[in-house]
Amino acid sequence: MRILIVEDSETISKILKHLIVQDLGYHVDIAPDMASALTLLEQHQYFVVVADLNLPDASNGDIVRLVLSAYKTPCIVLTSNLDADQRREILKLGIVDYIPKDNRYSYQYVVKLIDRLYRNQQVKVLVVDDSVVSRKFVRMLLEHHLFQVIEANDGEAALAILEQEDDIQLLITDYNMPIIDGVELILRVREKYNREDIAIIGLSNDNDESLSAKFIKNGANDFLQKPFVHEEFHCRVLNTLDSLDMMRNLWSKANRDYLTKIYTRLYFFSEHNSKDSENALLSVALLDLDYFKKINDTHGHDVGDQVLIEFAQRLDNAFGSNFTVARFGGEEFVVAFKGLDDIKTTTLMDKFREQCEANPMQTTAGDLVVTFSCGVATRNNETLDQTLQRADELLYQAKTAGRNQVIRAC
């Protein structure tokens, strides 16, 4: 990834380059004037250009206009002082943002913005508005920040798109729309998607002062009154996505095992311990690696970790797309087979056991054959804890019967 800084102050370009290389690891070129910037722009494809508005051989944003029109490259503008008219003019050009050069946090903001732009390329945003003009305006602002934009002209269409595209991260919806309004749409979306799944921003040009609270109380993360200025829109979108990232990180820390990245015990219980699922057919397979302590003792803890990671990956590849696979702790794993009885579960698990035995794991200590023992139990008018307790007893039987086997209740 290549960034171009066009700035006549050597101190500023050096600080910026240092921060970008240190935090993002990108390649950075520096041009002190427009002539050298043009030479570099002819030679390389840049992801973003960070440019000063006034240069020794160009003024009033000539460089910015050129970068945007001739090179179609996103541009972040560095400025000293801007009055209100200059600010409006510069924003109209279609820049990513302008950053005042007045303090060191400004430079950190530039780095943050470049990182965000890089990640935005993977972020899908659904814009819902029955006004084409409004929708296109929001699309344009989002595309300046490199988002992938999908449009819907009413709430029903938005719900259908959300069904098809399961990786939309941000929904931006207007309030006044035919059939269902923005608030009703948010209510429907929140029935299915949590705050770590999708973030929502409401928009409206309605003068009802209670509307922002109504949006937020019903599940929106933020609200913007139309007409809004570019900057406010971008700040709100970036803040909302930052909090979505934070929510996702927190969720992941609680629900994904730090070593193997498969689900934790906590997630396993939250998925399968509800009253609703009490009567559904469910079998659990409790697995424990055989003689795992010996691997740690012989080859070291790091190799033990490699085995745990590889085993979790194999288990997840085999069953993770249809069933819940979790690490219970240490070298113990569990799979919840919803809709399967213990006979089918045992057949699947036994096949997986044979594959594990037949395919040694590649580790830094060489190839290691790793086997596991397993107990399988089907829930039978009891709590999930009781089913797991029975699976644990069967697992113990598998261990004492010689290991490397799957046992179910007779």
Ligand SMILES: Nc1nc2c(ncn2[C@@H]2O[C@H](COP(=O)(O)OP(=O)(O)OP(=O)(O)O)[C@@H](O)[C@H]2O)c(=O)[nH]1
């Ligand atoms: N490398 C590594 N080792 C772990 C981790 N968590 C637990 N262990 C080790 O796993 C080992 C489990 O040993 P034991 O309970 O004696 O079981 P085992 O050696 O597999 O013997 P059997 O289960 O009877 O076949 C212990 O030495 C723990 O220190 C981990 O995250 N990484």
